[in-house]
Amino acid sequence: MLKGRHLIEPADLTVSEIDEICSLAEQMIVDPVSFQDVCRGKILATLFFEPSTRTRLSFEAAMLHLGGTVEGFADASYTSSTKGETLADTIRVVSSYVDVIAMRSPKEGAALLASKFSSVPVINAGDGGHSHPTQTLTDLVTIRALQGGFEGHTIGFCGDLKFGRTVHSLTQALSRYRNNKFVFISPEELRIPSYIEDLLKPAGIEFIEAERLEDVIGQLDILYMTRVQKERFFNEQDYIRLKDSYILNKDKMKLAKQDMIVLHPLPRVNEISPEVDDDPRAAYFKQVKYGMFARMALIAKLTGAI
């Protein structure tokens, strides 16, 4: 039963609940009209304390497609947090107006904290470098649609694996399915955090680390590219040195399998050359569309509309 629950990280959902949400998203893709009124009278709040384009707008589009309405902010500088209001108080207030809250913060743990003070479900739309569970649902709906399921894949994550919350969340989710192998491709300074490796090791899940994309791209079924997370660096020089560590281009795509798919949570900076966009294996713009349906399914479940 998902009604009334919070979603802070992918592990908050069981494997069968993930299946339930993906199946509902698939039904919504096929027949969106049947769902256009299920959230009539319900309100989603989007509280974004950190910049966003896709995540906020896709949450809003999702609620509007379900017949609900939306209120919120995209820039916290116009809110009472600048007067010193605590997150706890903001959430107590907002949750008395709305039916569900989607919240993004630069601080790890902020969504969890918010959930302790909310009378309605809180959805983590990204908390610092920690987690981004609705991007994971987006990725899962995409993988199911394009690769048929979640088992038996070799998944390469490439780029900023240290700060990339989408990587942490998707690894956590895919590690629960059988026969997946992970290939973590990053510069030394941006390696996957040890707490993620500690999830994989005791479960006997195979993973390797690599520095060169060319060395491993030929093994992959899914290549998940990420941008270097500028806003989480303490030192601009380090960012400038590392930002173009990987650029996926046509030459590198020639080394990849014919049925590999390329995902990216977006925004892209330089890490995928636009010349790859026309390659049939480039799935990152399809992923955006799946993301809206994933969020529609999640909102419908958490609000008890379905």
Ligand code: NCD
């Ligand atoms: C990601 C994020 O915010 O973590 N973007 C998104 O939500 N689609 C990835 C990123 O910002 O690099």
